[in-house]
Amino acid sequence: MGHAGARCCWPAWARVALGCLLSALPLGFAGLVVGRVLRGFGIGVLPLAMAAARDAAPPERLPQLPGVLSVSNLTFAGLGYPTTSLLATLWGVRGAFWFGLALTAVAPVLAVRTLPASSHPDQQVDWLDGVVPAAGTLALMLAISRASRWGWTSTPFVVPALSGLALLGVWAVRARGLPDPMVDLQQAVRRGALGANLVALLVGAGVYVLITLMVQLVRAPRESGGLASSPLFAGLMLVPYAICGFGGNRVARRIADRWGPERVLPLGSLAYPGAILVFAVDRDGWLQIAVAMGIAGLGAGGPSR
Known part of the structure; x- marks a missing residue:
C-alpha cells in the first residue's frame, strides 16, 4: 500500500532534494537561485496530497479535509521560519539548507508508508499544459517586479509583459479544448x-x-x-x-x-x-x-x- 499513490510525488521530491543540495553547497548566488527554483516544485505536492486524501477518506470526512491539510501546511510553514532562523544563527545559512535536505529525505519514506494506492488509471502528462502557463506567469511577474526600475513604458517591460499575456492567452484557449486539462x-x-x-x-x-x-x-x-x-x-x-x-x-x-x-x-x-x-x-x-x-x-x- 502506498507505492502507487506515492509514485507521483517522486519527481517533486527529487527536485526539492536537489534544490536543497545546491543551496547548501558553496556555489554562490547562482546556486541559491537555482536551488530556490527547484525547491518551488515542492509546492505542487500539496494539491496532490489533497487529491490522495479525497480518494482515501470516507465521505463524511471530505468537507474537513481541505481545512485540515491547509492548516497543517500553514502551521508547519510558520514554525519552519523560526526553526530555520535558529539553525542559520547557530550553523550558518548552509546549515539550515542541510537540515532542509534531511527533512526532505524523510518525506518519501512517509509517503510510501501512508499514501494509499491510486484508484485512477495512469494518464499521459501534457507538458505544454504546464510549461506554457508557467512561462507566461514568469514573464509577466518578471515585468511587474522590475517595472519601477525599467519604466512602465520601456521596451524591457513591454516585451516580457505582452509575451506573458500572450502565452497565458494561448494556454487558456488550448486548455478549453482539452478533455482533461491541468486547470479546468x-x-x-x-x-x-x-x-x-x-x-x-x-x-x-x-x-x-x-x-x-x-x-x-x-x-x-x-x-x-x-x-x-x-x-x-x-x-x-x-x-x-x-x-x-x-x-x-x-x-x-x-x-x-x-x-x-x-x-x-x-x-x-x-x-x-x-x-x-x-x-x-x-x-x-x-x-x-x-x-x-x-x-x-x-x-x-x-x-x-
Whole structure:
C-alpha cells in the first residue's frame, strides 16, 4: 500500500532534494537561485496530497479535509521560519539548507508508508499544459517586479509583459479544448468558484506582501526605521501567524455552525486588511508586529476551513 499513490510525488521530491543540495553547497548566488527554483516544485505536492486524501477518506470526512491539510501546511510553514532562523544563527545559512535536505529525505519514506494506492488509471502528462502557463506567469511577474526600475513604458517591460499575456492567452484557449486539462478554467470561473478564487488570489498576494514587509522591517537598521534584529528574531515573528492560523480554523468552524459557511470567507478576508492596518499605524516594536501577524494568521486559518 502506498507505492502507487506515492509514485507521483517522486519527481517533486527529487527536485526539492536537489534544490536543497545546491543551496547548501558553496556555489554562490547562482546556486541559491537555482536551488530556490527547484525547491518551488515542492509546492505542487500539496494539491496532490489533497487529491490522495479525497480518494482515501470516507465521505463524511471530505468537507474537513481541505481545512485540515491547509492548516497543517500553514502551521508547519510558520514554525519552519523560526526553526530555520535558529539553525542559520547557530550553523550558518548552509546549515539550515542541510537540515532542509534531511527533512526532505524523510518525506518519501512517509509517503510510501501512508499514501494509499491510486484508484485512477495512469494518464499521459501534457507538458505544454504546464510549461506554457508557467512561462507566461514568469514573464509577466518578471515585468511587474522590475517595472519601477525599467519604466512602465520601456521596451524591457513591454516585451516580457505582452509575451506573458500572450502565452497565458494561448494556454487558456488550448486548455478549453482539452478533455482533461491541468486547470479546468470552466470550473474555475463558474458561479461560486470565481469569487472564491479571486479572494484567494488577492489574499495570497496580501500575505506575501505582509510577510515581506515584516521581515524587511525587523532586519532593517534603526537609522532607516527598522528594528535591527537578528534573523532568529525575524523568524520568531512568524510564530503568532502559525498559532493563530490553527486557532482561526477552530473559530471558523464555530462561525460556520452558527451563521452558515458562507460567512466564513468574508469574515476571514477582513483579517488581512486589519493586519495591514495595524502594521501601518504602529510598527515600532516587536509586540505590534506580533499582533499584526497574529491577526493575519486568523485570516489564513479561517477561510481554509
